[in-house]
Amino acid sequence: MIYQYVISIRHYFCIILLMLMPEIIQGGMGAGVSDWKLARSVSMKGLLGVVSGTALDLIPVRRLQNGDPGGHMRRALKSFPVTEIADQILEKYYIAGGKAFDAPYKAKPMVGLEQAIELQQLLVAGAFAEVFLAKEGHDGLVGINLMEKLQPPIIPTLYGAMLAGVDVVIVGAGIPVKIPGVIDKLVKNEAAVLPLHVQGASAGTKWVLTFAANKVMPAPLPILKRPKFFPIVSSISLANMLLKKSDGQIDGMIIEASSAGGHNAPPRGKLQLDPQGEPIYGERDEIDLEAFRDLGLPFWLAGSYGTPEQLENARIAGAAGIQVGTLFAFCEESGLREDLKTKFIEMTLSGKHQVFTDPLASPTGFPFKVLSVSGSNSEAEIYDNRGRVCDCGYLREAYELPDGSLGWRCAAEEGESFVRKGGIREDTANRKCLCNGLMANIGLEQIQGNGYRELPLVTCGSDAIDLKKIIPPGKKSYSVEDAIAYLFSLDLEKAPEMVEVD
Ligand SMILES: Cc1cc2nc3c(=O)[nH]c(=O)nc-3n(C[C@H](O)[C@H](O)[C@H](O)COP(=O)(O)O)c2cc1C
Numbered sequence: 124m125i126y127q128y129v130i131s132i133r134h135y136f137c138i139i140l141l142m143l144m145p146e147i148i149q150g151g152m153g154a155g156v157s158d159w160k161l162a163r164s165v166s167m168k169g170l171l172g173v174v175s176g177t178a179l180d181l182i183p184v185r186r187l188q189n190g191d192p193g194g195h196m197r198r199a200l201k202s203f204p205v206t207e208i209a210d211q212i213l214e215k216y217y218i219a220g221g222k223a224f225d226a227p228y229k230a231k232p233m234v235g236l237e238q239a240i241e242l243q244q245l246l247v248a249g250a251f252a253e254v255f256l257a258k259e260g261h262d263g264l265v266g267i268n269l270m271e272k273l274q275p276p277i278i279p280t281l282y283g284a285m286l287a288g289v290d291v292v293i294v295g296a297g298i299p300v301k302i303p304g305v306i307d308k309l310v311k312n313e314a315a316v317l318p319l320h321v322q323g324a325s326a327g328t329k330w331v332l333t334f335a336a337n338k339v340m341p342a343p344l345p346i347l348k349r350p351k352f353f354p355i356v357s358s359i360s361l362a363n364m365l366l367k368k369s370d371g372q373i374d375g376m377i378i379e380a381s382s383a384g385g386h387n388a389p390p391r392g393k394l395q396l397d398p399q400g401e402p403i404y405g406e407r408d409e410i411d412l413e414a415f416r417d418l419g420l421p422f423w424l425a426g427s428y429g430t431p432e433q434l435e436n437a438r439i440a441g442a443a444g445i446q447v448g449t450l451f452a453f454c455e456e457s458g459l460r461e462d463l464k465t466k467f468i469e470m471t472l473s474g475k476h477q478v479f480t481d482p483l484a485s486p487t488g489f490p491f492k493v494l495s496v497s498g499s500n501s502e503a504e505i506y507d508n509r510g511r512v513c514d515c516g517y518l519r520e521a522y523e524l525p526d527g528s529l530g531w532r533c534a535a536e537e538g539e540s541f542v543r544k545g546g547i548r549e550d551t552a553n554r555k556c557l558c559n560g561l562m563a564n565i566g567l568e569q570i571q572g573n574g575y576r577e578l579p580l581v582t583c584g585s586d587a588i589d590l591k592k593i594i595p596p597g598k599k600s601y602s603v604e605d606a607i608a609y610l611f612s613l614d615l616e617k618a619p620e621m622v623e624v625d
Pocket residue numbers: 149150151152153154156175177268269270294295296355379382383384385386425426427428429446447448449450452582583584585
């Protein structure tokens with residue numbers, strides 16, 4: 124009886140939410156692929172544009188060191204509620220005209236357990252700027268995507284995004300049971316905590332990340348709007364667990380299949396690889412849509428849903444809509460480097476779309492999809508011999524030392540260094556430094572001390588996109604508008620109203 128009552132309340136919220144939420148969500152794509160420009164373009168077309176919340180301290184300071192082309196970061200920081208914080212950031216990182224091409228970027232402190240106030244302010248201001256720019260000049264909805272595994276920056280990033288009025292928070296790569304509670308605290312400017320996952324933590328020891336808005340932001344703080352919260356899940360058991368254990372409201376879910384770009388949930392059970400070395404997903408990994416419908420929450424389907432036919436299938440399956448990544452990642456407005464987009468388009472058009480689900484590349488331990496941008500042997504050789512300098516540190520894991528203190532290590536850092544920190548050598552095999560590789564994808568690559576310029580490491584979904592149906596005649600690229608027109612091409616009447624402003 125009580126159960127039925129809970130379900131019917133959920134159905135009620137579900138109907139209200141569906142009236143407010145767009146049918147298509149542009150997936151968050153880190154780092155900086157779904158930047159403010161992409162999210163804004165999508166939101167202005169009446170869909171949900173989502174900025175990536177990854178590295179929103181590092182990306183802004185590198186943009187500033189490139190001379191802040193277009194003046195966007197400086198414009199956003201001018202609207203930041205605490206002028207002194209914005210000024211300090213500009214003074215420290217902005218280089219008029221940009222740094223020399225061969226000069227390395229100035230470092231900023233790495234994220235960790237007890238983060239200096241200055242770093243927390245940078246995270247808040249960076250996230251504020253990204254969401255502010257994505258929302259600038261229109262009334263469309265904007266979301267932010269965070270990865271649960273990247274814990275230390277989560278709370279300040281969320282706070283900055285909420286200060287800028289973010290509408291939806293989407294969290295993947297982990298089990299975000301504590302994020303709704305954090306959101307509720309931040310709304311009221313109360314201190315928020317997040318338990319830190321620590322390898323080898325001794326029994327009874329609790330490591331927590333803390334954030335107190337009134338300490339980080341020396342200004343009167345407004346009560347903030349509560350954004351909707353959508354976790355990303357890959358199975359009904361995970362969805363049920365989240366609903367049971369979550370410390371706050373879940374407003375909807377993104378259900379992501381293993382063909383999606385970026386990180387994927389590992390297969391259920393013992394990891395088995397096919398002859399090419401890719402994880403084998405089986406029957407147990409199939410998504411039970413009926414069970415999801417029974418939950419009574421709106422859900423969006425992701426992973427190879429970026430076609431008009433799949434949108435129709437999602438409708439038939441009772442989904443609120445779809446989340447699409449790859450199609451938007453390579454359009455004109457995305458943050459990816461232009462040469463990488465061009466290569467992707469050329470290779471896809473010539474039938475050479477080649478993607479490998481690498482079970483080891485990511486130090487997170489999750490399978491990670493890697494796009495071949497040339498298909499050549501030299502590319503494979505470079506892939507196997509990438510740099511291993513850990514100077515960004517987002518994917519590091521926390522571990523407890525014998526003396527009870529906390530250390531940080533990454534399986535993609537230099538093997539010797541990982542082993543010195545108590546890591547197991549075998550765990551370093553075939554790991555790639557995603558932090559630096561992903562920065563290179565968006566043209567913000569570091570130049571290391573030995574002159575090594577970091578190389579890109581591109582991810583995308585397994586299925587080739589039918590670009591012939593999307594790229595307009597006479598053009599070699601496509602826009603957000605072209606992508607959306609394609610998605611709604613089976614049913615133009617259902618296309619959202621455009622919220623065009625400029
Ligand atoms: C380049 C790229 C980067 C991505 N980065 C993230 C990320 O940082 N966090 C996340 O939750 N999902 C990420 N994704 C997944 C997308 O948000 C989306 O769910 C997925 O791409 C949908 O499947 P599709 O690629 O087949 O459209 C990424 C996808 C791509 C293509």
